[in-house]
Amino acid sequence: MSGQKRQKQFGKFLVNLTLLILVLLWTVPTVGIFVSSFRNRDKIDTSGWWMIFPHREWQPVRELDPKALGLDPNSVMTIEGVSGTFEEFRAGIETPDGKRLTWIGNKRIGKLEVQAQVWAVDWDFSLDNYRQVLGGQDFEFKRPDGSVEVVPGDNMVNAFLNSLAVAIPSTVIPILIAAFGAYAFAWMKFPGRRAMFILVVALLVVPLQIALVPILRDYKALNLNGTYLAIWLAHTGFGLALATYLLYNYISGLPRDILESAFIDGASHFTVFTTLVLPLSVPALASFAIFQFLWVWNDYLVALIFLGGNPEFELVTQRMAAIVGSRGQDWHLLTAGAFVSMLLPLIVFFSLQRFFVRGLLAGSVKG
Amino acid sequence: MKKVLWQVLALMLVASILLAACGTPATEEVATSTPAAFPYPAGGALEEALKGAYNGKTVTVDGAFEGNDPDGVKFAESVKAFEEATGITVNYIGNKEFEATISVRVDAGDAPDIVDFPQPGKAAQFVASGNIVPVSEYLSDEWLTQQYNQSWRDMVTFDGAEMGIFHRFNGKSLVWYPKKAWDEAGYPIPETWEELIALNDQIVADGDTPWCIGIESGAATGWAATDWTEEMMLRTTSLENYDAWVAGDLAFDSPEVKKAVESWSAMWFNDAYVFGGRSSIVTTFFGDSPTPMFDADGPKCWMHKQGNFITGFFPEGTVAGEDYGFFYFPPVDPAFGKPFLVAGDSMYMFNDRPEVRALMEYFTVPESASGWLQGGGALAAHQTVTPDMYGVELEKGIAELVAQATSFRFDGSDLMPGEVGAGSFWEHISSYVAGSEDLDTAMQAIDATWPK
Numbered sequence: 001m002s003g004q005k006r007q008k009q010f011g012k013f014l015v016n017l018t019l020l021i022l023v024l025l026w027t028v029p030t031v032g033i034f035v036s037s038f039r040n041r042d043k044i045d046t047s048g049w050w051m052i053f054p055h056r057e058w059q060p061v062r063e064l065d066p067k068a069l070g071l072d073p074n075s076v077m078t079i080e081g082v083s084g085t086f087e088e089f090r091a092g093i094e095t096p097d098g099k100r101l102t103w104i105g106n107k108r109i110g111k112l113e114v115q116a117q118v119w120a121v122d123w124d125f126s127l128d129n130y131r132q133v134l135g136g137q138d139f140e141f142k143r144p145d146g147s148v149e150v151v152p153g154d155n156m157v158n159a160f161l162n163s164l165a166v167a168i169p170s171t172v173i174p175i176l177i178a179a180f181g182a183y184a185f186a187w188m189k190f191p192g193r194r195a196m197f198i199l200v201v202a203l204l205v206v207p208l209q210i211a212l213v214p215i216l217r218d219y220k221a222l223n224l225n226g227t228y229l230a231i232w233l234a235h236t237g238f239g240l241a242l243a244t245y246l247l248y249n250y251i252s253g254l255p256r257d258i259l260e261s262a263f264i265d266g267a268s269h270f271t272v273f274t275t276l277v278l279p280l281s282v283p284a285l286a287s288f289a290i291f292q293f294l295w296v297w298n299d300y301l302v303a304l305i306f307l308g309g310n311p312e313f314e315l316v317t318q319r320m321a322a323i324v325g326s327r328g329q330d331w332h333l334l335t336a337g338a339f340v341s342m343l344l345p346l347i348v349f350f351s352l353q354r355f356f357v358r359g360l361l362a363g364s365v366k367g
Numbered sequence: 368m369k370k371v372l373w374q375v376l377a378l379m380l381v382a383s384i385l386l387a388a389c390g391t392p393a394t395e396e397v398a399t400s401t402p403a404a405f406p407y408p409a410g411g412a413l414e415e416a417l418k419g420a421y422n423g424k425t426v427t428v429d430g431a432f433e434g435n436d437p438d439g440v441k442f443a444e445s446v447k448a449f450e451e452a453t454g455i456t457v458n459y460i461g462n463k464e465f466e467a468t469i470s471v472r473v474d475a476g477d478a479p480d481i482v483d484f485p486q487p488g489k490a491a492q493f494v495a496s497g498n499i500v501p502v503s504e505y506l507s508d509e510w511l512t513q514q515y516n517q518s519w520r521d522m523v524t525f526d527g528a529e530m531g532i533f534h535r536f537n538g539k540s541l542v543w544y545p546k547k548a549w550d551e552a553g554y555p556i557p558e559t560w561e562e563l564i565a566l567n568d569q570i571v572a573d574g575d576t577p578w579c580i581g582i583e584s585g586a587a588t589g590w591a592a593t594d595w596t597e598e599m600m601l602r603t604t605s606l607e608n609y610d611a612w613v614a615g616d617l618a619f620d621s622p623e624v625k626k627a628v629e630s631w632s633a634m635w636f637n638d639a640y641v642f643g644g645r646s647s648i649v650t651t652f653f654g655d656s657p658t659p660m661f662d663a664d665g666p667k668c669w670m671h672k673q674g675n676f677i678t679g680f681f682p683e684g685t686v687a688g689e690d691y692g693f694f695y696f697p698p699v700d701p702a703f704g705k706p707f708l709v710a711g712d713s714m715y716m717f718n719d720r721p722e723v724r725a726l727m728e729y730f731t732v733p734e735s736a737s738g739w740l741q742g743g744g745a746l747a748a749h750q751t752v753t754p755d756m757y758g759v760e761l762e763k764g765i766a767e768l769v770a771q772a773t774s775f776r777f778d779g780s781d782l783m784p785g786e787v788g789a790g791s792f793w794e795h796i797s798s799y800v801a802g803s804e805d806l807d808t809a810m811q812a813i814d815a816t817w818p819k
Contacts, residue, residue, distance in 0.1 A: 041682070042682045045658060045682070105664070106575050139441070140742060142742075144741075144755055153437075216475035217476065220477050300464075301464075304464055305471060314434070318433070322433030322463065325436055325679065326433075326438050327654070327680075329676075330679075331654075
């Protein structure tokens with residue numbers, strides 16, 4: 001009995017250990033980026049983020065003048081009990097007493113540094129990356145009359161509001177339509193139901209990219225280009241197939257008894273849909289809402305085409321792409337940018353998560 | 368609970384619709400016309416516009432930089448004088464995926480009024496499809512001759528027809544060096560190829576490596592090596608041969624091109640000359656490659672050849688003229704003078720309306736690049752530009768070097784067909800540098816991809 005128990009515990013331990021390793025593997029890069037986002041560019045360039053942990057570092061104690069010591073860098077040099085060539089001294093040679101001799105500079109005007117190992121932590125953090133991402137960069141213009149004018153760049157508030165204005169309707173509209181559609185496919189009898197449903201499912205495999213030019217043409221004819229309505233409709237269309245399919249799976253699985261008793265009591269389809277099906281499907285609605293919201297929030301291509309890259313309508317994703325500069329020289333800002341743009345999706349995820357975790361159906365058949 | 372969820376959703380929907388409503392641009396206020404602070408051609412649309420004839424109209428410009436990035440801010444600064452003087456609104460809508468989106472937009476009949484192409488070669492496809500309005504329809508030859516050196520006009524001429532207006536450019540024939548340490552070490556600025564080789568050997572004798580070179584750039588790895596090839600083509604053979612090579616009439620597998628490649632590879636493949644040795648060239652990001660020049664323990668390498676945009680990659684706080692300086696990449700053969708390699712942006716008109724013409728006319732004066740001249744990052748392509756228009760010492764210094772050049776040519780790989788200039792040339796020159804292909808194989812492989 002106890003042997004079995006021990007075996008069980010060991011199995012549990014093994015599972016937990018594997019999970020722990022996987023979690024670490026997945027999160028270490030994120031932690032690295034997070035730490036890097038608080039370091040300035042030169043720091044990221046010259047040392048790793050793990051330098052924030054205590055480590056041993058060589059630091060100069062005193063300097064020696066090779067010329068005064070009569071050393072010839074073109075041959076083997078001997079000093080303080082160690083000897084080596086110029087190249088070896090450049091890389092640093094450790095002396096028997098735990099010090100290190102390093103040649104700094106070139107052969108002609110260089111110097112020797114005696115270095116000792118000390119414990120160090122690199123805690124030189126700055127909020128500069130976040131300031132530039134959120135507040136925008138400043139640009140200096142030197143006027144011909146010699147004056148300097150500073151023109152502030154755009155901050156991120158606008159991009160955030162624009163992204164919200166795109167993402168929320170683009171999430172709510174397809175959910176509403178898809179819920180109606182899924183209900184119809186699951187509980188209403190009409191000719192061609194199967195064929196239509198297969199058509200919707202088939203649309204799942206159509207890549208949205210092939211629709212870009214035709215839709216843009218239609219929008220041009222309707223004068224919809226570069227408006228919010230255009231992108232809401234586009235996201236609705238692109239998301240509808242998956243939404244209908246997902247919600248159909250859930251809604252068709254609702255207990256037949258509840259709905260049938262409602263119909264017997266004389267409820268219309270609309271009443272059943274609004275009072276029974278919608279509340280019961282909250283978990284499915286919430287999980288699709290998360291999918292769709294994340295997809296729209298992270299979308300770059302669709303917004304680029306239908307909002308036309310107009311700075312007026314710049315979204316967070318476009319802002320992030322622009323933030324590295326036209327030649328990628330400001331890549332270090334992406335560290336902070338990633339966390340700023342991650343913020344809202346995380347909030348959405350955690351606030352909607354509880355809806356699909358809860359078992360809404362538990363005991364509902366009894367009534 | 369459920370009720371709360373729906374209420375929240377409904378609230379968010381209403382809120383976002385409100386947001387959308389707020390986002391739409393407010394009606395433009397009517398600008399008052401002030402006397403123009405820039406020259407303009409007589410009798411053109413710009414002259415009419417300055418009288419207020421197109422007040423309140425809007426011109427859309429598309430390009431490869433984002434409206435909110437440094438270039439976007441400089442563009443807005445540059446057209447400010449035009450907007451104030453004419454009352455025309457310039458609406459810039461660029462983005463980084465411009466090369467892909469511009470084709471989609473033009474195909475869908477939604478072309479912007481003016482497009483700012485970072486390479487004239489990119490405009491070729493729209494010239495061929497007849498979307499671009501030729502310059503001769505709205506500007507006189509006399510005016511253009513006055514504003515531009517002929518080379519600039521040649522670069523935007525397709526099959527004999529001038530299609531665009533050159534606007535601004537970057538100089539590429541520049542070598543950067545860490546000025547403080549350089550002066551301390553007492554190195555001279557090389558003015559001839561022999562002096563450069565002597566300097567290389569001097570630096571090696573001092574125990575250092577002369578060059579910082581890196582050509583890694585993701586999918587575009589190798590472009591930095593194409594620049595070196597173009598520099599050497601200009602320095603070791605005639606301009607006619609350079610033009611023939613760019614046009615596809617002179618094969619990569621010809622003695623001229625191979626000689627040009629070998630002139631730089633002799634230096635690159637000498638491990639004593641390149642920091643990290645030959646093997647590190649292909650794996651070092653081009654933007655990181657100059658960083659060892661500014662090492663805290665003294666420069667690890669001393670020279671880096673790149674266009675003036677590279678200063679954006681130098682460590683924060685480094686100052687031009689103090690921490691770093693630059694010199695003209697020396698000529699090899701005096702017979703070919705002092706050529707200068709450039710890259711830059713030109714403007715093309717897609718929709719012919721008077722207010723669009725007015726803006727195109729404005730682009731022919733150096734004041735239209737004032738944002739870059741005063742904020743740094745590019746030089747004006749117009750020959751009427753004067754040194755006092757430059758607010759930034761660095762650009763002013765480069766402009767002086769450019770003025771001394773005997774000839775200049777546009778970055779050849781940007782003018783070649785995309786399959787070659789942004790494909791096989793990068794790929795095979797990288798293989799050659801990495802050592803996985805010899806010169807003959809690489810050059811023949813590039814020739815094979817040239818579209819027939």
